[in-house]
Amino acid sequence: MTARRRAPKATALAAATAGYAALLSGCGSVPAGTGADTDPITVMTWAPQRAEASNMPGMPAMGQAYARWFNARGGINGRELEVLTCDERNDSVGAARCADRAVEEEVVAVVGSYSQHGRSFMSALEGAGIPYLGGYGVTEEEYTSPLSYPVNGGQPVLAAANGRQLAAEECSRVSLVRPDTITGDQLPPLLDAGLRDGGAPQAAPATDVRAPESATSYQQTAQRALEGALGAAPALGGTGLSGTGRSCVTAMLGGHTDTFLDSFRRAEAAGESVRTASVLGSVRQSLVDRTGGADSPLEGTYVTSWYPPADDPRWDTMREAVREHAFGDNRIDPDDPGAQTTWIAYTALRAALEQLDPGRTVTAEALRTVLDEGEALETGGLTPKLRWHYEDLLSAHDYPRLVNTHATYQRVRNGQVSTLPEGPDGFVDVEKSLENKRDG
Incomplete structure (x- = not known):
């Protein structure tokens, strides 16, 4: 390169x-x-x-x-x-x-x-x-x-690239679970920029689900995220668009992401398939191992990172x-x-x-x-x-x-954080998304 x-x-x-x-x-x-x-x-x-x-x-x-x-x-x-x-x-x-x-x-x-x-x-x-x-x-x-x-x-690349990754998975209804902080306030427009530039169906803004930075349970947060992803967001102040595409939830809660995903798996409706995603710092191999490996609540989660996976x-x-x-x-x-x-x-x-x-x-x-x-x-x-x-x-x-402005795409499969081959040397460039971010 x-x-x-x-x-x-x-x-x-x-x-x-x-x-x-x-x-x-x-x-x-x-x-x-x-x-x-x-x-x-x-x-x-x-x-x-x-x-x-x-x-x-x-x-x-x-x-x-x-x-x-x-x-x-x-x-x-x-x-x-x-x-x-x-x-x-x-x-x-x-x-x-x-x-x-x-x-x-x-x-x-x-x-x-x-x-x-x-x-x-x-x-x-x-x-x-x-x-x-x-x-x-x-x-x-x-x-x-x-x-x-x-x-x-930093967080700008992770959020924008996460949006691009979800767009590649044809996510048309997305809930973003993020800290209720000033730093967290910067994440929705970045994720939305990635969704738009990645060609997500309908390019709808994500439902913004604010959450405490630390908690022992996220049951109420998980329910709001699930409703937003399934198209029931208008009552919560989100977009709630329906139509083609998948329902997806991405969580950016740092070290408490696994706690949220555990609550989310419990709240997920029977028969509904909602894809989950997160970013570097929230999901890593040692955390997957510690929370059950292939039986971890992180299993199947898409991950956006700055770097190659740990086994590279x-x-x-x-x-x-x-x-x-x-x-x-x-x-x-x-x-x-x-x-x-x-x-x-x-x-x-x-x-x-x-x-x-x-x-x-x-x-x-x-x-x-x-x-x-x-x-x-x-x-x-x-x-x-x-x-x-x-x-x-x-x-x-x-x-x-x-x-x-490069990121990598990964996924937790069979208890292993594995790379998803995207772009040269596994990197994806989100420079365009960062420059096209819309504030407000």
Whole structure:
């Protein structure tokens, strides 16, 4: 695969470009990590590790495992990689403290990290000129900040691609079950864009079913979703269109998706066949195994992902690194999308470092130059080649920094999350759907 070249709209990128110029004219020109050429290359990975929800301890653990694996192979130009970690605690104060520590430690990048508090950490990184490479993809700032270099398409790509996947299954009546949050509010127009562009019968908007982020049972939510999918939605405020096509329900509730699907299977009417779907982070192989394998409520579910499925050979190097340098570390689940994102982010970091002159001191500024102007970065086929040149950025005002608009289609069959062959190397490009999203 080669890097895509685009001609983004000037209006979509004017603010980001102006911001970038301002940053580089300020303290972004001050090099970080200016040590001798034999000093370690210091980066940081953060994620919530001891929070009440959204804990992602596998991401910092994967960063450290990658460093051990990388250093055991000689590092780069005789220099080792040092990974600092920080517990972001899933709150704005914790995120700001992690960013402040990254500045104090003069790291050359924050790599493969997770935080829902972009407003709290991004300004500190921008002020110090530190790139944010490979965030998980859950905040607006990750797709708008000129110092952010996302390796995946975040929730926008997952939602749009999920709509495309359901359209391919001829879903004419769709219920979307999503969190009743500000983040959840962004999902319906993205799913609808995918349904339209995928040629779904009648291209009807999905019935929007709001749900609590966490619950022990979703019986009422499941009933509303079922009624919407079967065409009884007018009483619920949905479209309720009838006609040809299938009835489908897609759930995007993160770690509580399996709880919802269990409730949904119980509520599903006898004799009615309703297809179920979800996205990466809500369904993965370890979850299918834990909830009954072939007897899991996830059986038959369609899954939209950023990456190839866990059993794809393209993950073999990551699994080898985990076996050699993180054996027994139960924080790392190789099937977890957080750990996978961290691995990909570090792979991209290594590819960028290899483009630097061996005699040049590695600084945040030098790394930014490679990311902004260098050759596209290989990730072992786990993503398309990554590059953040101006012409690669997305012509969509909500997320101009999004350069990877690819997704994969999978399905749980016989207790296994298996890939569905779509597009070159299994990837589907939803760039058009993202640019054609209708708000409001």
